[in-house]
Amino acid sequence: MTKSESSESNFLKDALVNYAQYTSAQKQDVQKSALKWLQSHINSDLTDKTILDQFAQKWRKNSNQPLSVDPLYLENLPRSYKGDKSLNNHQEEALIFLQDIVPLQMQEGFKQRWELKxxxxxxxxxxxxxxxxxxxxxxxxxxxxxxxxxxxxxxxxxxxxxxxxxxxxxxxxxxxxxxxxxxxxxxxxxxxxx
CATH class of the missing domain: 2.30.30.40 (SH3 Domains)
Known part of the structure; x- marks a missing residue:
């Protein structure tokens, strides 16, 4: 069992679950901005430029959509996240994948932006x-x-x-x-x- 599969929280899963609590469009804009920031920094700061492609494949495991037709944008995840009680275990696997790859400092930067006040x-x-x-x-x-x-x-x-x-x-x-x-x-x- 990896560290992310244990009872520890997952920075992105926690955010997606939290997103539904807010009905304020302004607060959701802040959170979408945090997701854009995360995507941008994954693309620019990490040496493996295929991380988001790998994440998208895991997230859409049962999807017939080719990645080149409809790229995955992290800001759209709150709408498509089904939760860990659904049959979409592949989404949970995708979240664990990112948890294991994204450095702690980047996770903290994301959390800070997610919770802006x-x-x-x-x-x-x-x-x-x-x-x-x-x-x-x-x-x-x-x-x-x-x-x-x-x-x-x-x-x-x-x-x-x-x-x-x-x-x-x-x-x-x-x-x-x-x-x-x-x-x-x-x-x-x-x-x-x-």
Missing amino acids: AKLQVSNSDGATFKTDQQIDVDSDGSTWCQVEDKTVYYLLSHEEKGDDYLVELSEEISPQNQNTWFVAKEHVKISSI
């Missing part, structure tokens, strides 16, 4: 400047700041007040710097619960 919305009609440092001059070349449009929403891993700014850690990296930690003026954004 706060969001940031740009509330200034001129948008907001996200800066890599509180002291950055926004007249520079733009390599240390990013202009974000009004009404843009980001989900937050964390946030704290730093004088007139918030120091925010977004659940996703934003361009052009591809980073998720920023300073932003409090007066230009609204942070609220999800």
